[in-house]
Amino acid sequence: LASRSDGPVAVVDLGGTKFIAAVVDGGGKILSRLYCPTLSSEGPEKIIARLSESIRQAIDKSGEKVVAVSIAAAAIIDIKKGLITEAPNLPRWINVPLRDMLHEEFRMPVHLLNDASAAALGEHALGAGRGIDNLIYMTVSTGIGGSLIINGELYQGPDGSAAEIGHTIIQINGPKCACGRFGCLESLASGTAIARMARQKLPSHKSSLLYKMAGGKIKGVTAEQVTVAAKKGDRLALSIVEEAAGYLGIGLGNLVNIFNPQMIIIGGGVSENGNMLLVPARRAMKKIAFRLPARTVRIVRAGLGANAGMLGAAVYARLQGRLGK
Amino acid sequence: LASRSDGPVAVVDLGGTKFIAAVVDGGGKILSRLYCPTLSSEGPEKIIARLSESIRQAIDKSGEKVVAVSIAAAAIIDIKKGLITEAPNLPRWINVPLRDMLHEEFRMPVHLLNDASAAALGEHALGAGRGIDNLIYMTVSTGIGGSLIINGELYQGPDGSAAEIGHTIIQINGPKCACGRFGCLESLASGTAIARMARQKLPSHKSSLLYKMAGGKIKGVTAEQVTVAAKKGDRLALSIVEEAAGYLGIGLGNLVNIFNPQMIIIGGGVSENGNMLLVPARRAMKKIAFRLPARTVRIVRAGLGANAGMLGAAVYARLQGRLGK
Numbered sequence: 001l002a003s004r005s006d007g008p009v010a011v012v013d014l015g016g017t018k019f020i021a022a023v024v025d026g027g028g029k030i031l032s033r034l035y036c037p038t039l040s041s042e043g044p045e046k047i048i049a050r051l052s053e054s055i056r057q058a059i060d061k062s063g064e065k066v067v068a069v070s071i072a073a074a075a076i077i078d079i080k081k082g083l084i085t086e087a088p089n090l091p092r093w094i095n096v097p098l099r100d101m102l103h104e105e106f107r108m109p110v111h112l113l114n115d116a117s118a119a120a121l122g123e124h125a126l127g128a129g130r131g132i133d134n135l136i137y138m139t140v141s142t143g144i145g146g147s148l149i150i151n152g153e154l155y156q157g158p159d160g161s162a163a164e165i166g167h168t169i170i171q172i173n174g175p176k177c178a179c180g181r182f183g184c185l186e187s188l189a190s191g192t193a194i195a196r197m198a199r200q201k202l203p204s205h206k207s208s209l210l211y212k213m214a215g216g217k218i219k220g221v222t223a224e225q226v227t228v229a230a231k232k233g234d235r236l237a238l239s240i241v242e243e244a245a246g247y248l249g250i251g252l253g254n255l256v257n258i259f260n261p262q263m264i265i266i267g268g269g270v271s272e273n274g275n276m277l278l279v280p281a282r283r284a285m286k287k288i289a290f291r292l293p294a295r296t297v298r299i300v301r302a303g304l305g306a307n308a309g310m311l312g313a314a315v316y317a318r319l320q321g322r323l324g325k
Numbered sequence: 326l327a328s329r330s331d332g333p334v335a336v337v338d339l340g341g342t343k344f345i346a347a348v349v350d351g352g353g354k355i356l357s358r359l360y361c362p363t364l365s366s367e368g369p370e371k372i373i374a375r376l377s378e379s380i381r382q383a384i385d386k387s388g389e390k391v392v393a394v395s396i397a398a399a400a401i402i403d404i405k406k407g408l409i410t411e412a413p414n415l416p417r418w419i420n421v422p423l424r425d426m427l428h429e430e431f432r433m434p435v436h437l438l439n440d441a442s443a444a445a446l447g448e449h450a451l452g453a454g455r456g457i458d459n460l461i462y463m464t465v466s467t468g469i470g471g472s473l474i475i476n477g478e479l480y481q482g483p484d485g486s487a488a489e490i491g492h493t494i495i496q497i498n499g500p501k502c503a504c505g506r507f508g509c510l511e512s513l514a515s516g517t518a519i520a521r522m523a524r525q526k527l528p529s530h531k532s533s534l535l536y537k538m539a540g541g542k543i544k545g546v547t548a549e550q551v552t553v554a555a556k557k558g559d560r561l562a563l564s565i566v567e568e569a570a571g572y573l574g575i576g577l578g579n580l581v582n583i584f585n586p587q588m589i590i591i592g593g594g595v596s597e598n599g600n601m602l603l604v605p606a607r608r609a610m611k612k613i614a615f616r617l618p619a620r621t622v623r624i625v626r627a628g629l630g631a632n633a634g635m636l637g638a639a640v641y642a643r644l645q646g647r648l649g650k
Contacts, residue, residue, distance in 0.1 A: 253494070258487065287506070
């Protein structure tokens with residue numbers, strides 16, 4: 001059993017925009033990898049068919065015999081039942097029994113966990129959080145996800161739905177969020193929020209670099225374009241990143257007051273802004289948090305980048321394998 | 326050592342308005358008890374002198390030889406150093422080494438923890454949370470405190486300052502909070518917030534029972550008076566309790582999304598409103614929380630009332646005693 005749980009694992013990192021299928025060996029090495037667009041509007045059935053096909057291709061490409069399948073999904077997951085219960089960025093995924101469907105298909109142990117939980121496990125085992133017992137992982141991209149490592153272990157809550165820190169309200173009656181509520185942290189500090197701020201500000205900033213980059217197509221401006229323009233020193237783009245960072249810092253301050261964590265690791269596309277994001281976010285956090293936990297916490301960028309979810313999904317399969325699950 | 330840790334413990338529950346000194350035996354029975362006004366404006370030195378004197382009196386009154394002193398304080402506590410680092414409702418308590426000061430005085434093990442942590446331990450060992458592994462305790466009174474039981478154990482964070490859920494921001498630029506920040510949950514859903522709402526609304530509701538109860542002294546109206554008037558069916562008072570409950574529910578929804586807890590226990594004076602508070606708070610929580618964790622969580626009133634902090638402080642001393650601390 002021990003040797004079996006150390007064998008290669010087929011993993012999927014399923015997001016609202018794209019998914020990655022890969023095979024990861026016992027040492028955390030990625031043996032094969034495929035990137036695919038999620039095409040989220042197609043709904044669960046078609047997406048799952050493409051997921052399965054991509055897993056097969058990744059296995060074939062690796063030339064290995066895998067011992068388990070492990071899926072990290074941007075969704076609220078019922079870990080006991082292996083269900084995707086809902087997913088703000090995956091329309092119509094309501095109570096989808098993904099674990100059992102893939103078990104039917106692959107006839108081997110299948111594990112299903114939240115993508116941010118997977119990334120936290122990856123960062124804790126192999127990345128920025130090595131040796132840290134109490135940490136929060138936060139992914140800031142289209143949405144905002146989170147995950148908690150408490151006393152050295154992943155805390156998912158009794159159902160497995162814990163750590164949805166993107167969907168905590170920091171501004172009652174704030175902007176509408178992808179989840180349907182108003183004023184969630186995600187609605188103010190995510191890539192989606194950054195793009196919205198850019199759309200609102202561009203009409204009155206037509207001399208900005210960001211406006212040029214958008215080619216006059218204000219509606220189509222992206223958070224990635226804001227990052228690129230900010231890195232080139234565009235003042236409008238910098239002010240947008242700083243505004244989002246201020247909101248992010250409020251979310252961080254709330255978490256520091258709740259958890260007194262040793263570290264908060266920020267991953268996801270928006271973290272590509274680096275210090276343009278982290279410096280004002282830390283400053284805002286310190287205004288919210290009490291002195292003692294504010295002094296303790298280190299707020300750092302993720303170490304594994306886009307691989308964290310895949311690597312963590314493999315770590316999770318191994319941990320569950322050792323528990324005989 | 327085991328027998329020693331089961332002996333009677335002298336405990337203090339130190340709040341911004343009053344403190345209680347007591348002696349609690351190994352079975353959770355309160356052998357003696359004294360209530361004293363804190364007179365918080367007097368500052369730490371005078372208050373500590375009165376604390377010590379009250380502890381002595383409680384010990385004398387019990388007729389027992391105590392094995393430890395355990396202090397539950399409404400404060401941000403550095404558990405490693407035994408310091409009260411700051412306390413929103415205790416002016417000038419900055420980095421006060423209360424543990425060592427009392428050890429000097431009493432020459433026995435002294436333990437210091439947050440009052441909500443103590444109450445959570447009490448409720449978990451002897452009250453509403455018996456047998457529940459993942460729960461949040463929330464005290465709603467002058468301020469709002471919190472505490473986390475995770476996987477059956479008190480989680481205080483590496484410094485001991487975790488679970489300050491009253492000081493998480495749910496309304497950016499909201500009302501000023503006792504901690505100096507704006508829009509904390511405490512500033513919208515505590516007894517202090519209820520009294521503020523009453524002061525704001527009374528001038529335009531002079532025919533209300535609450536106005537009569539306040540005897541025209543609008544500035545002096547208290548959250549307790551609002552509770553009494555609401556219980557008698559006063560519509561103004563009911564609407565104030567309901568408004569505060571709505572905010573409380575947002576705080577609860579945030580916690581449900583973060584922790585996926587099995588139970589949230591509400592204690593403190595404001596919880597005396599019972600279902601007038603809990604029914605609308607649960608309704609607001611369900612609007613915020615995801616379906617899965619919203620279905621799991623039970624939101625209940627505390628079982629031990631005002632004794633939770635004392636009993637929990639004694640539980641804590643015993644747990645620490647067993648660990649040889």
